[in-house]
Amino acid sequence: MHEIAVCQSLLEQAMRARVAQPFDRVVSVRLAVGRLSRVEPDALQVAFDLLSRDTFLEGAVLEIDRPPVQAVCGDCGAESAVESRIPRCPACASRRLRFEGGESYRFIEMEVA
Template sequence: MHEMSIAEGIIQVLEEQATEQSYQKVKTVWLEIGPLAMIETEALSFCFEAVTRDTLAERATLHIINTTGEAFCMQCLKNVPISQRYDSCPECGSHQLQVVAGDEMRIKELEVE
């Protein structure tokens, strides 16, 4: 379950930023996750709750914002929406797609004290 290591990485980022930005407690975390990021959001929520115990983010609320996937079609030369890797182009049916958005995860916003 790589969601546990992702949750631990989030806590590490929060702790580093707490030092740099002088906050003591994280109350809410908003994460943007694309459909191509290969992250199981329910598992990530569970792991986040587990790894926040005894940290500055204990009892913090995690909000997940789902973003959209997008790829560039090398056949019809258009950016097209996709929902999973290896989708075909909805315009021309080609499988020559290069992902341009939707494979990322980032901390979008924090509520801190």
């Protein structure tokens, strides 16, 4: 389950930030999760709720941005913002699509109190 690994990484980053500059608790956390990353937002929320329990992250709001993916056609060169892997180019119906981005996740910001 990718979502648990993402949340564990997030918790580790938050702990490092807390050591560097002490704070009491986290109010909100914002992540960008690629649409092709195989990380499901609902499962990520469940994992976050479970792993943050009894920590300084408990009760924090998890905000998940889902930026679109760029698809570039290998035949006609058309570029399209897409929500998921699509089977054909929207412009020429070619199957030769290259997807740029959308497979990773990253920590954007954390609001603390």
